[in-house]
Amino acid sequence: MRRMIGDVMPDHHHSLVVAFNKLARLGDLDDADRDAFFALPFQRVTTKAEGDIVSEGGEVEHCSILLSGFACRYKMSGYQRQIVSFLVPGDILDTQHMQLPRADHSIGAITAVTFLTVPSAAVLQLAQDRPAFGQAFWRDTLIDASIFREWVLNIGRRDAKMRVAHLFCELAVRIEAAGLGTPECFDLPITQVDIGDATGLTPVHVNRMLGALRADGLIEHKHRQVRIQDWTLLCRAADFQPAYLHEAA
Amino acid sequence: MRRMIGDVMPDHHHSLVVAFNKLARLGDLDDADRDAFFALPFQRVTTKAEGDIVSEGGEVEHCSILLSGFACRYKMSGYQRQIVSFLVPGDILDTQHMQLPRADHSIGAITAVTFLTVPSAAVLQLAQDRPAFGQAFWRDTLIDASIFREWVLNIGRRDAKMRVAHLFCELAVRIEAAGLGTPECFDLPITQVDIGDATGLTPVHVNRMLGALRADGLIEHKHRQVRIQDWTLLCRAADFQPAYLHEAA
DNA sequence: CGTAGGTTTGACTGATCTCAAGTTTGGTGG
Protein backbone atom coordinates (compact mmCIF):
# COMPACT_ATOMS: atom_id res chain seq x y z
CA MET A 1 0.00 0.00 0.00
CA ARG A 2 1.31 3.41 -0.98
CA ARG A 3 2.23 5.73 1.87
CA MET A 4 0.09 8.85 1.95
CA ILE A 5 0.39 12.02 3.96
CA GLY A 6 -2.67 10.96 5.92
CA ASP A 7 -0.70 8.02 7.32
CA VAL A 8 1.83 10.19 9.09
CA MET A 9 2.57 9.12 12.63
CA PRO A 10 0.39 10.59 15.34
CA ASP A 11 3.27 12.26 17.18
CA HIS A 12 3.62 14.70 14.31
CA HIS A 13 0.02 14.82 13.23
CA HIS A 14 -0.57 18.12 14.97
CA SER A 15 1.70 20.19 12.73
CA LEU A 16 0.35 18.52 9.65
CA VAL A 17 -3.15 19.56 10.63
CA VAL A 18 -1.91 23.08 11.28
CA ALA A 19 -0.43 23.18 7.80
CA PHE A 20 -3.61 21.90 6.21
CA ASN A 21 -5.82 24.27 8.15
CA LYS A 22 -3.69 27.19 7.03
CA LEU A 23 -4.08 26.14 3.40
CA ALA A 24 -7.79 25.50 3.92
CA ARG A 25 -8.24 29.06 5.15
CA LEU A 26 -6.12 30.57 2.38
CA GLY A 27 -7.74 28.63 -0.43
CA ASP A 28 -11.23 27.88 0.84
CA LEU A 29 -10.73 24.13 0.45
CA ASP A 30 -13.56 21.59 0.55
CA ASP A 31 -13.69 17.98 1.68
CA ALA A 32 -12.58 16.61 -1.69
CA ASP A 33 -9.57 18.93 -1.55
CA ARG A 34 -8.86 17.63 1.90
CA ASP A 35 -8.88 14.05 0.72
CA ALA A 36 -6.62 14.89 -2.20
CA PHE A 37 -4.17 16.57 0.17
CA PHE A 38 -4.01 13.68 2.58
CA ALA A 39 -3.56 11.28 -0.34
CA LEU A 40 -0.33 12.96 -1.50
CA PRO A 41 2.68 10.64 -1.55
CA PHE A 42 5.38 11.63 0.89
CA GLN A 43 8.56 10.73 2.64
CA ARG A 44 9.35 11.54 6.21
CA VAL A 45 12.81 12.98 6.81
CA THR A 46 14.64 13.75 10.02
CA THR A 47 17.84 15.78 10.12
CA LYS A 48 20.21 16.89 12.81
CA ALA A 49 20.65 20.52 13.73
CA GLU A 50 22.75 22.76 11.49
CA GLY A 51 22.26 20.86 8.26
CA ASP A 52 20.88 22.37 5.07
CA ILE A 53 17.49 21.22 3.83
CA VAL A 54 17.73 23.29 0.65
CA SER A 55 20.93 24.74 -0.77
CA GLU A 56 21.16 28.02 -2.66
CA GLY A 57 21.78 27.41 -6.33
CA GLY A 58 20.41 23.88 -6.29
CA GLU A 59 17.33 22.50 -7.94
CA VAL A 60 14.31 22.01 -5.71
CA GLU A 61 12.47 18.81 -6.54
CA HIS A 62 10.47 18.46 -3.37
CA CYS A 63 8.00 20.47 -1.43
CA SER A 64 8.25 20.01 2.32
CA ILE A 65 6.09 20.58 5.36
CA LEU A 66 7.89 21.17 8.62
CA LEU A 67 6.53 18.89 11.33
CA SER A 68 8.82 19.55 14.26
CA GLY A 69 11.85 21.68 15.00
CA PHE A 70 12.85 25.11 13.78
CA ALA A 71 14.50 26.10 10.52
CA CYS A 72 15.36 29.29 8.69
CA ARG A 73 15.78 30.69 5.22
CA TYR A 74 19.16 32.36 4.82
CA LYS A 75 21.54 33.85 2.32
CA MET A 76 25.28 34.42 2.52
CA SER A 77 27.36 37.47 1.69
CA GLY A 78 30.97 36.43 1.90
CA TYR A 79 31.28 34.53 5.15
CA GLN A 80 28.35 36.35 6.73
CA ARG A 81 24.94 34.78 7.09
CA GLN A 82 21.68 36.69 6.88
CA ILE A 83 18.59 34.87 8.00
CA VAL A 84 15.63 36.15 5.97
CA SER A 85 12.90 34.27 7.81
CA PHE A 86 12.26 31.64 10.41
CA LEU A 87 10.25 28.52 9.75
CA VAL A 88 8.15 26.95 12.46
CA PRO A 89 6.29 23.61 12.54
CA GLY A 90 3.33 23.68 10.17
CA ASP A 91 5.12 25.91 7.66
CA ILE A 92 5.51 24.84 4.07
CA LEU A 93 9.16 25.22 3.17
CA ASP A 94 9.40 25.34 -0.58
CA THR A 95 6.53 27.32 -2.00
CA GLN A 96 8.99 30.13 -2.69
CA HIS A 97 10.87 27.83 -5.03
CA MET A 98 8.04 25.76 -6.48
CA GLN A 99 7.78 27.70 -9.73
CA LEU A 100 11.44 28.60 -10.08
CA PRO A 101 14.21 26.42 -11.49
CA ARG A 102 16.89 27.13 -8.89
CA ALA A 103 16.94 28.01 -5.21
CA ASP A 104 17.98 31.61 -4.58
CA HIS A 105 18.45 30.98 -0.88
CA SER A 106 19.19 28.13 1.47
CA ILE A 107 17.01 26.57 4.12
CA GLY A 108 18.88 25.41 7.18
CA ALA A 109 17.82 23.44 10.22
CA ILE A 110 18.24 25.34 13.47
CA THR A 111 17.32 22.42 15.68
CA ALA A 112 16.92 18.82 14.68
CA VAL A 113 13.87 18.82 12.41
CA THR A 114 11.36 16.39 11.02
CA PHE A 115 9.54 17.18 7.84
CA LEU A 116 7.50 15.60 5.10
CA THR A 117 8.69 15.85 1.54
CA VAL A 118 6.33 15.57 -1.38
CA PRO A 119 7.61 15.51 -4.97
CA SER A 120 7.19 18.99 -6.47
CA ALA A 121 5.48 17.44 -9.48
CA ALA A 122 2.72 16.03 -7.29
CA VAL A 123 2.18 19.37 -5.59
CA LEU A 124 2.10 21.25 -8.88
CA GLN A 125 -0.33 18.71 -10.23
CA LEU A 126 -2.52 19.21 -7.17
CA ALA A 127 -2.42 22.98 -7.68
CA GLN A 128 -3.35 22.52 -11.31
CA ASP A 129 -6.15 19.98 -10.81
CA ARG A 130 -7.61 21.84 -7.84
CA PRO A 131 -7.45 25.61 -8.32
CA ALA A 132 -8.32 26.12 -4.65
CA PHE A 133 -4.90 24.69 -3.81
CA GLY A 134 -3.20 26.83 -6.40
CA GLN A 135 -4.75 29.85 -4.77
CA ALA A 136 -3.81 28.68 -1.29
CA PHE A 137 -0.18 28.13 -2.29
CA TRP A 138 -0.04 31.44 -4.07
CA ARG A 139 -1.47 33.29 -1.07
CA ASP A 140 0.97 31.52 1.20
CA THR A 141 3.87 32.81 -0.89
CA LEU A 142 2.39 36.31 -0.87
CA ILE A 143 2.23 36.32 2.90
CA ASP A 144 5.84 35.19 3.02
CA ALA A 145 6.70 38.08 0.74
CA SER A 146 4.88 40.48 3.05
CA ILE A 147 7.01 39.19 5.91
CA PHE A 148 10.18 39.76 3.89
CA ARG A 149 9.09 43.35 3.30
CA GLU A 150 8.55 43.87 7.01
CA TRP A 151 12.02 42.51 7.65
CA VAL A 152 13.50 45.01 5.22
CA LEU A 153 11.76 47.72 7.23
CA ASN A 154 12.84 46.19 10.52
CA ILE A 155 16.51 45.98 9.61
CA GLY A 156 16.61 49.19 7.61
CA ARG A 157 14.79 51.58 9.89
CA ARG A 158 14.56 50.33 13.46
CA ASP A 159 17.30 50.48 16.07
CA ALA A 160 18.82 47.36 17.59
CA LYS A 161 16.48 47.06 20.54
CA MET A 162 13.35 47.48 18.44
CA ARG A 163 14.61 45.00 15.88
CA VAL A 164 15.09 42.29 18.44
CA ALA A 165 11.78 43.08 20.11
CA HIS A 166 10.00 43.03 16.75
CA LEU A 167 11.42 39.64 15.92
CA PHE A 168 10.12 38.22 19.19
CA CYS A 169 6.69 39.70 18.49
CA GLU A 170 6.51 38.06 15.09
CA LEU A 171 7.65 34.71 16.41
CA ALA A 172 5.21 34.90 19.31
CA VAL A 173 2.27 35.42 16.96
CA ARG A 174 3.37 32.76 14.50
CA ILE A 175 4.15 30.19 17.16
CA GLU A 176 0.80 30.80 18.78
CA ALA A 177 -0.89 30.39 15.38
CA ALA A 178 0.92 27.07 15.04
CA GLY A 179 -0.57 25.99 18.36
CA LEU A 180 2.83 25.75 20.05
CA GLY A 181 2.36 28.15 22.93
CA THR A 182 1.09 31.58 23.85
CA PRO A 183 2.82 34.93 23.60
CA GLU A 184 3.16 34.87 27.39
CA CYS A 185 5.28 31.74 27.26
CA PHE A 186 6.64 29.65 24.41
CA ASP A 187 9.67 27.57 23.46
CA LEU A 188 12.15 29.22 21.14
CA PRO A 189 15.23 27.11 20.55
CA ILE A 190 17.32 29.72 18.74
CA THR A 191 20.62 31.18 19.87
CA GLN A 192 21.68 34.79 20.14
CA VAL A 193 23.84 34.20 17.08
CA ASP A 194 20.69 33.30 15.14
CA ILE A 195 18.94 36.42 16.40
CA GLY A 196 21.91 38.47 15.27
CA ASP A 197 21.89 36.85 11.84
CA ALA A 198 18.19 37.63 11.54
CA THR A 199 18.40 41.26 12.67
CA GLY A 200 21.70 42.27 11.10
CA LEU A 201 23.40 42.64 14.49
CA THR A 202 26.39 41.01 16.17
CA PRO A 203 25.70 38.38 18.82
CA VAL A 204 27.36 40.57 21.42
CA HIS A 205 25.00 43.42 20.72
CA VAL A 206 22.01 41.08 20.65
CA ASN A 207 23.01 39.98 24.11
CA ARG A 208 23.05 43.56 25.35
CA MET A 209 19.70 44.31 23.75
CA LEU A 210 18.15 41.22 25.34
CA GLY A 211 19.55 42.45 28.63
CA ALA A 212 17.91 45.83 28.04
CA LEU A 213 14.58 44.24 27.14
CA ARG A 214 14.80 42.12 30.27
CA ALA A 215 15.59 45.20 32.34
CA ASP A 216 12.54 46.89 30.82
CA GLY A 217 10.44 43.96 31.98
CA LEU A 218 9.44 43.12 28.41
CA ILE A 219 11.08 39.85 27.39
CA GLU A 220 12.85 37.02 29.15
CA HIS A 221 14.67 34.48 27.02
CA LYS A 222 16.22 31.75 29.09
CA HIS A 223 16.66 28.01 28.71
CA ARG A 224 15.24 28.24 25.17
CA GLN A 225 12.01 29.64 26.57
CA VAL A 226 10.49 33.05 26.05
CA ARG A 227 8.31 34.88 28.51
CA ILE A 228 6.61 38.09 27.50
CA GLN A 229 5.29 39.97 30.48
CA ASP A 230 3.31 42.75 28.84
CA TRP A 231 2.34 42.07 25.27
CA THR A 232 0.82 45.49 24.62
CA LEU A 233 3.85 47.29 25.96
CA LEU A 234 6.19 45.08 23.94
CA CYS A 235 4.27 45.71 20.73
CA ARG A 236 4.54 49.43 21.32
CA ALA A 237 8.27 49.20 22.05
CA ALA A 238 8.76 47.12 18.91
CA ASP A 239 6.48 49.12 16.61
CA PHE A 240 4.82 45.79 15.94
CA GLN A 241 1.60 45.82 13.96
CA PRO A 242 0.60 42.31 12.98
CA ALA A 243 -1.33 43.27 9.84
CA TYR A 244 1.63 42.27 7.67
CA LEU A 245 1.16 38.66 8.76
CA HIS A 246 -2.31 38.75 7.15
CA GLU A 247 -3.75 36.80 10.07
CA ALA A 248 -1.89 33.79 8.77
CA ALA A 249 1.58 33.52 10.14
CA MET B 1 -16.40 50.41 -28.65
CA ARG B 2 -14.84 49.21 -25.41
CA ARG B 3 -11.29 50.36 -24.75
CA MET B 4 -8.84 47.48 -24.56
CA ILE B 5 -5.23 47.34 -23.47
CA GLY B 6 -4.23 46.77 -27.08
CA ASP B 7 -5.48 50.25 -27.93
CA VAL B 8 -2.97 52.00 -25.70
CA MET B 9 -1.27 54.97 -27.31
CA PRO B 10 1.92 54.25 -29.21
CA ASP B 11 4.05 56.52 -27.01
CA HIS B 12 3.69 54.04 -24.18
CA HIS B 13 3.37 50.89 -26.20
CA HIS B 14 6.97 49.91 -25.55
CA SER B 15 6.58 49.30 -21.81
CA LEU B 16 3.36 47.44 -22.36
CA VAL B 17 5.14 45.06 -24.70
CA VAL B 18 7.92 44.67 -22.14
CA ALA B 19 5.33 43.73 -19.52
CA PHE B 20 3.64 41.25 -21.81
CA ASN B 21 6.90 39.67 -22.91
CA LYS B 22 7.90 39.20 -19.31
CA LEU B 23 4.63 37.41 -18.57
CA ALA B 24 4.94 35.42 -21.78
CA ARG B 25 8.32 34.13 -20.69
CA LEU B 26 7.19 33.39 -17.13
CA GLY B 27 4.00 31.62 -18.13
CA ASP B 28 4.74 30.21 -21.56
CA LEU B 29 1.82 32.07 -23.13
CA ASP B 30 0.43 31.32 -26.57
CA ASP B 31 -1.27 33.52 -29.16
CA ALA B 32 -4.72 33.07 -27.65
CA ASP B 33 -3.34 34.17 -24.29
CA ARG B 34 -1.84 37.16 -26.00
CA ASP B 35 -5.16 38.15 -27.50
CA ALA B 36 -6.88 37.74 -24.15
CA PHE B 37 -4.30 39.97 -22.50
CA PHE B 38 -4.61 42.73 -25.06
CA ALA B 39 -8.38 42.55 -24.79
CA LEU B 40 -8.37 43.39 -21.08
CA PRO B 41 -10.33 46.53 -20.20
CA PHE B 42 -8.18 49.30 -18.81
CA GLN B 43 -7.89 52.90 -17.78
CA ARG B 44 -4.85 55.04 -18.34
CA VAL B 45 -3.78 57.11 -15.35
CA THR B 46 -1.16 59.80 -15.01
CA THR B 47 0.00 61.15 -11.65
CA LYS B 48 2.46 63.76 -10.52
CA ALA B 49 5.56 62.89 -8.58
CA GLU B 50 5.28 62.11 -4.86
CA GLY B 51 1.71 60.86 -4.86
CA ASP B 52 0.63 57.44 -3.63
CA ILE B 53 -0.70 54.93 -6.13
CA VAL B 54 -1.56 52.39 -3.44
CA SER B 55 -1.89 53.16 0.27
CA GLU B 56 -0.99 50.77 3.05
CA GLY B 57 -4.10 49.44 4.76
CA GLY B 58 -6.37 50.15 1.81
CA GLU B 59 -8.18 47.74 -0.43
CA VAL B 60 -6.63 47.11 -3.82
CA GLU B 61 -9.24 46.86 -6.54
CA HIS B 62 -7.02 47.35 -9.54
CA CYS B 63 -3.99 45.77 -11.02
CA SER B 64 -1.66 48.22 -12.72
CA ILE B 65 1.12 48.12 -15.27
CA LEU B 66 3.69 50.90 -15.07
CA LEU B 67 4.18 52.49 -18.49
CA SER B 68 6.49 55.40 -17.76
CA GLY B 69 8.17 56.92 -14.75
CA PHE B 70 9.58 55.36 -11.60
CA ALA B 71 7.77 54.26 -8.47
CA CYS B 72 8.59 52.38 -5.29
CA ARG B 73 7.03 50.12 -2.71
CA TYR B 74 7.56 51.46 0.78
CA LYS B 75 6.57 51.05 4.40
CA MET B 76 6.72 53.50 7.28
CA SER B 77 8.02 53.07 10.80
CA GLY B 78 7.08 56.19 12.70
CA TYR B 79 8.05 59.07 10.48
CA GLN B 80 10.74 57.07 8.70
CA ARG B 81 10.26 55.61 5.26
CA GLN B 82 11.78 52.36 4.10
CA ILE B 83 11.63 51.66 0.39
CA VAL B 84 11.38 47.91 -0.13
CA SER B 85 11.67 47.87 -3.91
CA PHE B 86 11.77 50.09 -6.94
CA LEU B 87 9.34 49.77 -9.82
CA VAL B 88 10.40 50.52 -13.37
CA PRO B 89 8.34 50.81 -16.56
CA GLY B 90 7.00 47.42 -17.60
CA ASP B 91 6.57 46.26 -14.01
CA ILE B 92 3.22 45.06 -12.75
CA LEU B 93 2.46 46.93 -9.57
CA ASP B 94 -0.15 44.97 -7.70
CA THR B 95 0.52 41.27 -8.03
CA GLN B 96 1.72 41.31 -4.42
CA HIS B 97 -1.74 42.37 -3.34
CA MET B 98 -3.91 40.57 -5.87
CA GLN B 99 -4.86 37.70 -3.56
CA LEU B 100 -4.87 39.65 -0.30
CA PRO B 101 -7.66 41.79 1.07
CA ARG B 102 -5.60 44.76 2.23
CA ALA B 103 -2.38 46.42 1.16
CA ASP B 104 0.46 45.82 3.61
CA HIS B 105 2.62 48.47 1.99
CA SER B 106 2.24 51.61 -0.08
CA ILE B 107 3.27 52.28 -3.64
CA GLY B 108 4.46 55.79 -4.28
CA ALA B 109 5.38 57.64 -7.44
CA ILE B 110 8.98 58.83 -7.51
CA THR B 111 8.61 60.76 -10.74
CA ALA B 112 5.45 61.61 -12.60
CA VAL B 113 4.15 58.24 -13.76
CA THR B 114 1.73 56.85 -16.30
CA PHE B 115 0.19 53.46 -15.78
CA LEU B 116 -2.65 51.27 -16.91
CA THR B 117 -5.14 50.03 -14.39
CA VAL B 118 -7.18 46.90 -14.95
CA PRO B 119 -9.90 45.84 -12.51
CA SER B 120 -8.53 43.12 -10.24
CA ALA B 121 -11.58 40.99 -10.99
CA ALA B 122 -10.71 40.94 -14.69
CA VAL B 123 -7.13 39.95 -13.97
CA LEU B 124 -8.15 37.21 -11.54
CA GLN B 125 -10.62 35.95 -14.10
CA LEU B 126 -7.86 35.86 -16.70
CA ALA B 127 -5.63 33.93 -14.32
CA GLN B 128 -8.44 31.49 -13.67
CA ASP B 129 -9.54 30.98 -17.28
CA ARG B 130 -6.00 30.72 -18.57
CA PRO B 131 -3.74 28.84 -16.18
CA ALA B 132 -0.68 30.02 -18.09
CA PHE B 133 -1.44 33.52 -16.80
CA GLY B 134 -1.97 32.29 -13.29
CA GLN B 135 1.45 30.72 -13.44
CA ALA B 136 3.01 33.84 -14.93
CA PHE B 137 1.56 36.08 -12.21
CA TRP B 138 2.58 33.66 -9.50
CA ARG B 139 6.13 33.46 -10.82
CA ASP B 140 6.27 37.23 -11.06
CA THR B 141 5.38 37.49 -7.37
CA LEU B 142 7.98 34.85 -6.49
CA ILE B 143 10.68 36.81 -8.25
CA ASP B 144 9.63 39.91 -6.35
CA ALA B 145 9.91 37.91 -3.15
CA SER B 146 13.41 36.81 -4.12
CA ILE B 147 14.33 40.46 -4.56
CA PHE B 148 12.96 41.29 -1.10
CA ARG B 149 15.14 38.56 0.36
CA GLU B 150 18.20 39.97 -1.36
CA TRP B 151 17.37 43.38 0.09
CA VAL B 152 17.22 41.90 3.58
CA LEU B 153 20.71 40.55 2.97
CA ASN B 154 21.87 43.82 1.45
CA ILE B 155 20.70 45.97 4.33
CA GLY B 156 21.48 43.44 7.04
CA ARG B 157 24.95 42.34 6.10
CA ARG B 158 26.66 44.72 3.69
CA ASP B 159 28.34 47.99 4.59
CA ALA B 160 27.11 51.31 3.30
CA LYS B 161 29.27 51.46 0.18
CA MET B 162 28.38 47.95 -0.91
CA ARG B 163 24.69 48.55 -0.26
CA VAL B 164 24.59 51.54 -2.54
CA ALA B 165 26.67 49.79 -5.18
CA HIS B 166 24.43 46.74 -5.01
CA LEU B 167 21.33 48.84 -5.51
CA PHE B 168 22.82 50.38 -8.64
CA CYS B 169 23.69 46.93 -9.96
CA GLU B 170 20.15 45.69 -9.52
CA LEU B 171 18.66 48.76 -11.14
CA ALA B 172 21.11 48.57 -14.03
CA VAL B 173 20.10 45.00 -14.80
CA ARG B 174 16.39 45.63 -14.43
CA ILE B 175 16.44 48.82 -16.46
CA GLU B 176 18.35 47.10 -19.22
CA ALA B 177 15.82 44.25 -19.16
CA ALA B 178 13.09 46.86 -19.56
CA GLY B 179 14.86 48.15 -22.65
CA LEU B 180 15.55 51.54 -21.11
CA GLY B 181 19.32 51.69 -21.36
CA THR B 182 22.49 49.73 -20.77
CA PRO B 183 24.46 49.23 -17.57
CA GLU B 184 27.08 51.58 -18.99
CA CYS B 185 24.61 54.43 -19.16
CA PHE B 186 20.98 54.78 -18.12
CA ASP B 187 18.55 57.32 -16.71
CA LEU B 188 17.78 57.01 -13.02
CA PRO B 189 15.57 59.82 -11.74
CA ILE B 190 15.87 59.06 -8.02
CA THR B 191 17.35 61.31 -5.35
CA GLN B 192 19.93 60.53 -2.72
CA VAL B 193 17.11 60.62 -0.18
CA ASP B 194 15.43 57.78 -2.09
CA ILE B 195 18.67 55.81 -2.15
CA GLY B 196 18.97 56.31 1.59
CA ASP B 197 15.40 55.16 2.16
CA ALA B 198 16.11 52.05 0.10
CA THR B 199 19.41 51.14 1.76
CA GLY B 200 18.66 52.10 5.34
CA LEU B 201 21.15 54.97 5.28
CA THR B 202 20.92 58.71 5.81
CA PRO B 203 21.04 60.92 2.72
CA VAL B 204 24.24 62.49 4.00
CA HIS B 205 25.97 59.16 4.18
CA VAL B 206 24.62 58.13 0.79
CA ASN B 207 26.21 61.24 -0.60
CA ARG B 208 29.56 60.28 0.86
CA MET B 209 29.31 56.73 -0.43
CA LEU B 210 28.46 57.97 -3.92
CA GLY B 211 31.53 60.16 -3.67
CA ALA B 212 33.62 57.15 -2.70
CA LEU B 213 32.22 55.06 -5.57
CA ARG B 214 32.96 57.93 -7.94
CA ALA B 215 36.50 58.18 -6.56
CA ASP B 216 36.90 54.45 -7.15
CA GLY B 217 35.91 54.99 -10.77
CA LEU B 218 32.89 52.71 -10.41
CA ILE B 219 29.72 54.80 -10.61
CA GLU B 220 28.84 58.30 -11.68
CA HIS B 221 25.36 59.56 -10.87
CA LYS B 222 24.78 63.04 -12.17
CA HIS B 223 21.91 64.85 -13.80
CA ARG B 224 19.65 61.85 -13.12
CA GLN B 225 21.95 59.70 -15.25
CA VAL B 226 24.11 56.79 -14.21
CA ARG B 227 27.37 55.78 -15.83
CA ILE B 228 29.04 52.57 -14.82
CA GLN B 229 32.61 52.41 -16.01
CA ASP B 230 33.57 48.84 -15.18
CA TRP B 231 30.64 46.50 -14.69
CA THR B 232 32.71 43.52 -13.59
CA LEU B 233 34.59 45.54 -11.01
CA LEU B 234 31.39 47.08 -9.70
CA CYS B 235 29.71 43.68 -9.34
CA ARG B 236 32.68 42.48 -7.35
CA ALA B 237 32.67 45.57 -5.12
CA ALA B 238 28.93 45.17 -4.56
CA ASP B 239 28.90 41.39 -4.08
CA PHE B 240 26.28 41.42 -6.83
CA GLN B 241 25.23 38.07 -8.25
CA PRO B 242 22.19 38.48 -10.46
CA ALA B 243 20.81 34.95 -9.96
CA TYR B 244 18.26 36.28 -7.46
CA LEU B 245 16.59 38.24 -10.26
CA HIS B 246 15.87 34.91 -11.98
CA GLU B 247 16.75 36.42 -15.35
CA ALA B 248 13.53 38.35 -15.15
CA ALA B 249 13.74 41.69 -13.49
C1' DC C 1 34.00 16.20 35.66
C1' DG C 2 35.59 17.75 31.27
C1' DT C 3 34.32 19.87 27.26
C1' DA C 4 31.94 22.59 23.76
C1' DG C 5 28.55 25.70 22.78
C1' DG C 6 26.26 29.44 24.38
C1' DT C 7 26.02 33.63 27.21
C1' DT C 8 27.73 37.63 29.68
C1' DT C 9 30.75 41.49 30.59
C1' DG C 10 34.31 45.21 29.81
C1' DA C 11 37.20 48.36 27.25
C1' DC C 12 38.03 50.25 23.03
C1' DT C 13 37.17 51.26 17.99
C1' DG C 14 34.86 52.81 14.20
C1' DA C 15 31.03 53.25 10.90
C1' DT C 16 27.24 55.82 10.46
C1' DC C 17 24.24 59.56 12.22
C1' DT C 18 23.23 64.31 13.51
C1' DC C 19 23.42 68.99 13.08
C1' DA C 20 24.57 72.81 10.52
C1' DA C 21 26.24 75.53 6.86
C1' DG C 22 27.09 76.09 2.11
C1' DT C 23 26.79 75.19 -2.91
C1' DT C 24 24.87 73.63 -7.08
C1' DT C 25 21.02 72.55 -10.07
C1' DG C 26 16.75 73.02 -12.47
C1' DG C 27 12.62 75.12 -13.10
C1' DT C 28 9.63 79.43 -13.27
C1' DG C 29 8.16 83.94 -14.11
C1' DG C 30 9.27 88.52 -15.37
Add this chain to the structure above:
DNA sequence: CCACCAAACTTGAGATCAGTCAAACCTACG
Protein backbone atom coordinates in the same frame (compact mmCIF):
# COMPACT_ATOMS: atom_id res chain seq x y z
C1' DC D 1 17.64 85.97 -21.21
C1' DC D 2 18.06 86.71 -16.58
C1' DA D 3 16.68 86.63 -11.59
C1' DC D 4 14.96 84.02 -8.28
C1' DC D 5 13.55 80.06 -5.65
C1' DA D 6 13.13 75.47 -3.99
C1' DA D 7 15.02 71.17 -4.14
C1' DA D 8 18.89 68.56 -4.26
C1' DC D 9 23.58 67.97 -3.36
C1' DT D 10 28.00 68.69 -0.76
C1' DT D 11 31.01 69.29 3.06
C1' DG D 12 32.68 69.57 7.97
C1' DA D 13 32.78 68.60 12.93
C1' DG D 14 31.19 66.21 16.68
C1' DA D 15 28.14 62.60 18.83
C1' DT D 16 26.54 57.88 19.19
C1' DC D 17 25.14 53.39 18.24
C1' DA D 18 26.80 49.18 17.19
C1' DG D 19 31.06 46.45 16.16
C1' DT D 20 35.47 44.29 17.66
C1' DC D 21 38.37 41.92 20.58
C1' DA D 22 39.10 39.42 24.56
C1' DA D 23 38.16 37.07 28.63
C1' DA D 24 35.23 34.84 31.88
C1' DC D 25 31.31 32.35 33.04
C1' DC D 26 27.48 29.29 32.60
C1' DT D 27 25.11 24.86 31.49
C1' DA D 28 23.89 20.88 29.08
C1' DC D 29 25.61 16.62 28.10
C1' DG D 30 28.63 12.79 27.25
